[in-house]
Amino acid sequence: MKMRLKVRGDTLAILGLEELSAANATSFRDEVRGAMSATLKNIEIDLSQASFLDMTERKKYEQGLVQTDQLKSEFLANMSHELRTPLNSIVGYTDVLLLGMDGDLPEEIVKDIEAIQENSHTLLGLIDDILDLAKIEAGRMTLEISEVSIPDVFSEVVRESAGLIVNKPIEIKVDAPTSLTTITADAIRVKQMINNLLSNAIKFTDEGTITLRAFEENNEWLVFEVEDTGAGMSEEDLEIIFEKFRQADGSYARVAGGTGLGLNITQQLVYLHGGKIDVKSELGVGSTFTIWLPIIPNFSPTVSVKKLNKQKA
Numbered sequence: 001m002k003m004r005l006k007v008r009g010d011t012l013a014i015l016g017l018e019e020l021s022a023a024n025a026t027s028f029r030d031e032v033r034g035a036m037s038a039t040l041k042n043i044e045i046d047l048s049q050a051s052f053l054d055m056t057e058r059k060k061y062e063q064g065l066v067q068t069d070q071l072k073s074e075f076l077a078n079m080s081h082e083l084r085t086p087l088n089s090i091v092g093y094t095d096v097l098l099l100g101m102d103g104d105l106p107e108e109i110v111k112d113i114e115a116i117q118e119n120s121h122t123l124l125g126l127i128d129d130i131l132d133l134a135k136i137e138a139g140r141m142t143l144e145i146s147e148v149s150i151p152d153v154f155s156e157v158v159r160e161s162a163g164l165i166v167n168k169p170i171e172i173k174v175d176a177p178t179s180l181t182t183i184t185a186d187a188i189r190v191k192q193m194i195n196n197l198l199s200n201a202i203k204f205t206d207e208g209t210i211t212l213r214a215f216e217e218n219n220e221w222l223v224f225e226v227e228d229t230g231a232g233m234s235e236e237d238l239e240i241i242f243e244k245f246r247q248a249d250g251s252y253a254r255v256a257g258g259t260g261l262g263l264n265i266t267q268q269l270v271y272l273h274g275g276k277i278d279v280k281s282e283l284g285v286g287s288t289f290t291i292w293l294p295i296i297p298n299f300s301p302t303v304s305v306k307k308l309n310k311q312k313a
Contacts, residue, residue, distance in 0.1 A: 083127050091120045129261040136268045142304040143186040150214045150224055151176040157195050169207040176214035183222045184297045189269050196262040197226040197289045205230030222295055227288040233281040242267045274298030
């Protein structure tokens with residue numbers, strides 16, 4: 001004789017009783033069967049209640065995590081906003097002083113003000129990263145959609161990055177035909193993706209070449225790459241570089257600095273556009289970051305999309 005112990009339809013155990021050959025075995029078996037059945041029922045009830053309580057506690061825990069994450073995102077967004085206001089004021093005052101609107105300044109003071117301005121812009125960049133991260137995690141990132149020309153974006157990014165390579169023997173090459181098809185995307189965010197990758201390449205390249213490359217793939221994807229001849233990364237580094245607040249390990253990364261948010265934000269922006277991102281690297285040789293964006297829009301359902309009407313000239 002066998003009886004199964006089940007909880008929520010799943011068998012947890014099988015209880016068995018050997019058959020008796022005596023004449024009164026039938027009566028004995030009936031009594032034992034009844035006792036076993038009652039015992040199993042009580043066990044099932046206790047286990048079911050325990051399982052229910054466990055699921056309830058787990059659900060409360062998960063809801064608590066969601067609420068905590070939302071509060072964290074709201075705090076980051078509010079904090080970032082409050083920090084931007086005084087920093088923009090500082091930048092504004094340095095502009096006034098450097099333009100000589102309050103009179104000519106000695107050369108040494110001008111250098112000090114320029115240092116203040118440069119560091120203020122650096123802080124603004126870090127705050128923007130934190131704000132973007134908070135928006136993405138809270139599902140409040142809005143894409144403003146228009147037609148985007150990747151070669152034009154490349155030109156803007158290279159021009160604006162010129163100051164980063166003044167003291168480095170680095171050549172930036174662009175391989176993107178002007179006939180390349182446009183894509184429907186957020187121009188500012190696409191520029192942010194490329195700028196993050198180019199700035200990262202410059203940061204980890206002491207000398208050599210950085211190449212911005214764009215091409216079409218299977219009439220489905222517009223692909224752009226940022227390839228450098230810099231420090232490169234190990235297999236262990238490649239496993240963590242897209243994580244928040246993480247960078248490639250080693251002294252080189254520590255010297256280069258940064259918060260470790262740029263690549264994570266870039267990855268999230270790519271995903272919001274319905275695209276994909278990958279990296280190939282060899283330690284001491286260089287790295288190549290590749291982004292695929294769909295030529296036909298394929299935006300994430302979690303993102304708010306605002307279409308911009310193109311104004312006729």
